[in-house]
Amino acid sequence: MGQTIISQNPATLESLGEVNIGMREQIEAAVEKATIASKSWAALDFPQRARFIYKLRDLICREKEGLAELICKENGKPMIEAIVADIFPVLELATYFAKNTYKLLRREKIWLGKWSLMGRESYIEFYPLGIVGIISPWNYPFSIPCGQIIMSLMAGNTVVLKPSEYSPLVGLRIGELFKEVGIPEGVVNVVTGDGRTGAMLVESKVGKIFFTGSVNTGKKIMESAAKTLKPVTLELGGKDPMIVCEDANLEIASSAAIWGGFTNSGQVCASVERLIVHEKVIDYFQDLCVQKALRLRQGNGMDPEIEIGAMTNRMQLEKVEAQVERAKKEGAEVLVGGEREMQFQGHFFKPTLLTHVHPDMEIMQEETFGPVIPIIAFKNDKEAIEIANNSHYGLTASVWSKNLSRAQSIASQIEAGTVMINENVYTYALSETPWGGPKDSGIGRTHGKYGLLEMVEWRHIHINRATRVKNFWWYGYNYAKYQFILRLCDFFFAPRLWQRLLSLFKVIWWGTRL
Ligand code: TXE
Numbered sequence: 001m002g003q004t005i006i007s008q009n010p011a012t013l014e015s016l017g018e019v020n021i022g023m024r025e026q027i028e029a030a031v032e033k034a035t036i037a038s039k040s041w042a043a044l045d046f047p048q049r050a051r052f053i054y055k056l057r058d059l060i061c062r063e064k065e066g067l068a069e070l071i072c073k074e075n076g077k078p079m080i081e082a083i084v085a086d087i088f089p090v091l092e093l094a095t096y097f098a099k100n101t102y103k104l105l106r107r108e109k110i111w112l113g114k115w116s117l118m119g120r121e122s123y124i125e126f127y128p129l130g131i132v133g134i135i136s137p138w139n140y141p142f143s144i145p146c147g148q149i150i151m152s153l154m155a156g157n158t159v160v161l162k163p164s165e166y167s168p169l170v171g172l173r174i175g176e177l178f179k180e181v182g183i184p185e186g187v188v189n190v191v192t193g194d195g196r197t198g199a200m201l202v203e204s205k206v207g208k209i210f211f212t213g214s215v216n217t218g219k220k221i222m223e224s225a226a227k228t229l230k231p232v233t234l235e236l237g238g239k240d241p242m243i244v245c246e247d248a249n250l251e252i253a254s255s256a257a258i259w260g261g262f263t264n265s266g267q268v269c270a271s272v273e274r275l276i277v278h279e280k281v282i283d284y285f286q287d288l289c290v291q292k293a294l295r296l297r298q299g300n301g302m303d304p305e306i307e308i309g310a311m312t313n314r315m316q317l318e319k320v321e322a323q324v325e326r327a328k329k330e331g332a333e334v335l336v337g338g339e340r341e342m343q344f345q346g347h348f349f350k351p352t353l354l355t356h357v358h359p360d361m362e363i364m365q366e367e368t369f370g371p372v373i374p375i376i377a378f379k380n381d382k383e384a385i386e387i388a389n390n391s392h393y394g395l396t397a398s399v400w401s402k403n404l405s406r407a408q409s410i411a412s413q414i415e416a417g418t419v420m421i422n423e424n425v426y427t428y429a430l431s432e433t434p435w436g437g438p439k440d441s442g443i444g445r446t447h448g449k450y451g452l453l454e455m456v457e458w459r460h461i462h463i464n465r466a467t468r469v470k471n472f473w474w475y476g477y478n479y480a481k482y483q484f485i486l487r488l489c490d491f492f493f494a495p496r497l498w499q500r501l502l503s504l505f506k507v508i509w510w511g512t513r514l
Contacts, residue, residue, distance in 0.1 A: 005194065007169050010076040011300040011310040011346040019168040022193035027160070027200045030189035034131040034158040035205070037186030042128045042156040046102035049154055055181040056150070057094035060087060067173065069302070071142050074167050076310030076347070077264050078301035085264065086142040089429040093147045096431035097452070101154040104449045105456060114492070119466035126456040128156030133206035135198045135221070137213045138312050139267040139369075141167030143428075146174050148210050148446065149188055155455040158187045162201050164213075165194040166313045199224065208232065210454075212269075215440045222443075233444035233454045235436055237269040237367050238395025241388040242424055243378070243410060244285060245401035246278035252422075253400040254288035260398070260424040261373035262296065262351045265311045266320075269441075270396040270418075270425045272373055274364055276387050279377040286335065286355065286375060293336045293351045299344065308371060310346040317347040320370030324352060327363035332356055332374065359390045367393065381406070385413045395437040398424040417441060472514070484510035 007016040020026070041049075060067065068082035075082070110122040132152040136145035145161050152159050163171025175190035191197060195217065202209055202224045209232045211221050218234040225232050242260065244253050260272035277285050301309030311317045317340065324338055337352030349370055357364055357374040364374055378384040388397055396418040401407040404421065411419040417437025418427055428435050428447070436445040445451045472484065487510055490503035 005165050005168055005192065007074055007167075009073045009346070010312050011073075011302070011344065011348075013345055016073055017169055019172065019192040021165075022162070022191035022197040022200070024200050026191050026193075027197065027204050030160045030191050031131060031201075031204045031206060033186035034160050034189055037184055038128075038130055038158045041153070041158050041184065041187050042130075044156075046105075046154070049156070050098035050101070052178075052181055052183050053094050053098040053150055053154060056177060056183075057091055057098070059177055059181055060094070060146075061091055063177075067142065070173055071170055072301045072309070074169050075138060075141055075312050076301060078306045078309045079304050081264055081301070081309075082142075085429070086140055089143045089431075090146045090150070092429060093431040093447070094150050097151055097154045101452065104452050105155065110460075119464060121463040121465065123461055125459050125461060126155075126453070127459060129455060129457055130157060130207040131205070132157045132159050132455065133201045133204065133209045134159060134161045135201060135209065135211045135213065136161065136163050136167075136171070138164035138166035139264060139269070141170040142174065144212050145171065146177075147431075149174065149178070151446070151452055152210075152455050153183075153187065155452060157207075157455060158189075160189045160191060160201060160204075160206060162191055162193060162198045165192075168192040202230070203227075206230070208455075210446070211235070213237075218442060233436075233446065234442035235269065235446060236440055236442040237369070237393065238416075238437065238441050239273045239365065239367050239391045239393040240270055240396045240398070240416070240424075241274040241276055241391070241414075242272045242398045243384045243388060243400065244275070244277040244281070245381075245384075245399070245403070245406065245410075246280040247402045247406075248281075248400035248422075249402065250281060250285050250288060254285055254292060256398075256400070256424050257289055257373065258292045258296070258351075262293070262308055262371045263425070265308055265349065266371040267312060267316065267369050268425065270428060271369075272398075272424060273368055274387070274391075275373050275375040276378050276384050277375060278384075279379055282375070282377045286353070289353055289373075289375070290335050293353055296351055298341055298348060298350070300346075308351055310344070310348050311370060312347070314347055316369060317349055320349050320368055320372060323363060323366065323368055323370075324354070324372055327354060327357065327361060327374070330361050330363075332361070332363060335375075337371070359387050365391065381410055385410060389413075389415050392440045393437070394439040395441040396420065396425070396427070398422075415439065417445070476514075480510055480513040484514060 071082040105126045108124045178188040212235040215236045218236045298308040299306045332354045333356040335353040337350030341348035352372040354374040394416045397414045397416040398420045399407045407421045434445040434448045434450040487506040
């Protein structure tokens with residue numbers, strides 16, 4: 001290989017810098033460094049690891065504007081979104097995991113019922129995986145990889161990060177931030193590159209892969225990891241439904257729909273990709289959405305007044321454009337937008353609302369990952385749930401209603417990893433709650449206790465305190481032992497109490513003959 005990637009500002013198309021495409025030697029060198037660092041890093045206790053993470057948090061907080069500028073330039077998002085959705089969640093996550101990892105990974109006792117009464121004890125202890133490989137996307141180039149590195153480190157692992165080829169400079173800056181707070185050499189390693197570099201990381205000797213990206217690439221990673229039985233956590237996006245009931249606060253819900261569908265130019269795994277609105281209010285709700293969409297200011301995200309920035313790369317812009325064109329051919333009607341924004345040089349797509357769609361159209365089935373919201377009506381809750389579940393994805397969903405018990409009932413019937421009520425999109429920023437979903441949305445979780453558990457190995461320790469007694473199931477098989485075991489089964493599991501009591505006598509009788 002030996003080639004380079006030119007990082008480009010998608011709003012202006014100016015070049016921001018050039019980085020190497022990592023080759024096998026670079027991946028192997030990074031994994032080697034991470035391996036050497038791994039023992040001493042794992043030997044640190046939680047407060048010692050946390051000290052680095054608190055320092056990192058303080059540094060990120062000090063540098064937030066500079067970081068936001070870099071994120072905005074390389075990714076195209078507005079400055080406010082770079083702070084709110086990339087930097088703020090990392091500050092939160094760093095604080096949460098620095099403070100709580102020792103509690104979340106505390107030894108867990110398991111109650112063994114009758115075995116506990118026989119002097120047995122079990123507990124689970126968690127220990128680091130070793131070296132974790134992180135392959136990250138471009139849509140949240142700071143919060144996704146930085147959050148996963150922090151969690152990995154707090155769990156005692158060292159890391160090799162392969163950032164997206166569309167956000168290599170942010171990836172490298174993350175590596176520098178860790179260096180600046182004095183993280184020991186080899187604990188955090190960044191190798192820039194493209195899919196080939198990522199594939200080599202999967203083939204390397206890392207203990208686990210954390211991947212965020214497309215379904216196709218996720219499948220390739222799983223296939224490759226299967227060769228060495230390497231575990232994977234995959235976060236593969238969504239086609240998230242937003243259900244608006246007729247009793248919802250429509251003013252609030254329409255603002256939520258517009259923000260939830262268009263923030264980050266819709267390049268969000270949890271963005272509103274299907275708006276499902278009760279037929280009684282759909283006309284009024286659509287009007288509200290149209291008015292709000294038309295008011296949005298689109299342009300270079302460096303201007304703090306801008307609300308919708310550029311799409312991050314040409315590939316994604318063309319994908320969205322082609323999908324919208326096909327939707328139009330299939331009968332979708334454009335309420336707003338529906339085409340590129342040509343007044344700027346960069347990769348801009350107009351915020352788009354589509355109507356006259358049906359649940360089986362591509363625009364209602366395949367992830368768009370752009371500022372496009374198709375709107376569809378429902379008659380009753382059953383139909384809303386059916387439309388929501390008619391998807392091969394299941395990351396998040398939202399339900400909007402003033403009637404919380406109705407909303408909760410709908411929420412419990414939706415096939416998704418997270419269902420929000422009168423809220424959407426943002427729970428990725430809650431460090432405490434798990435993120436991930438079923439179906440094609442991936443495998444495993446990130447964030448919260450359940451996410452942290454994906455970053456460790458589990459060891460079950462079992463103790464027998466009754467050291468003077470031989471187990472009855474050991475050798476010395478004979479007829480009495482056979483009868484004893486039969487009666488023991490009855491004593492524990494016979495359906496009636498009298499049968500159990502009767503078998504107790506037999507257990508004792510045969511027990512004395514062992
Ligand atoms: O993703 P890829 P792309 C979805 C979204 C988007 C589509 C394609 O629908 O339109 O994916 O985006 C690395 N082995 N999401 O092409 O290819 C790659 O270098 C190992 C949803 O950018 O999945 C990058 O670092 N790694 C999503 C990362 O994988 C490989 C976020 C993601 O790239 C590899 C982004 C391979 N064979 C896109 N091939 C979400 N879940 O939020 C590529 N990579």
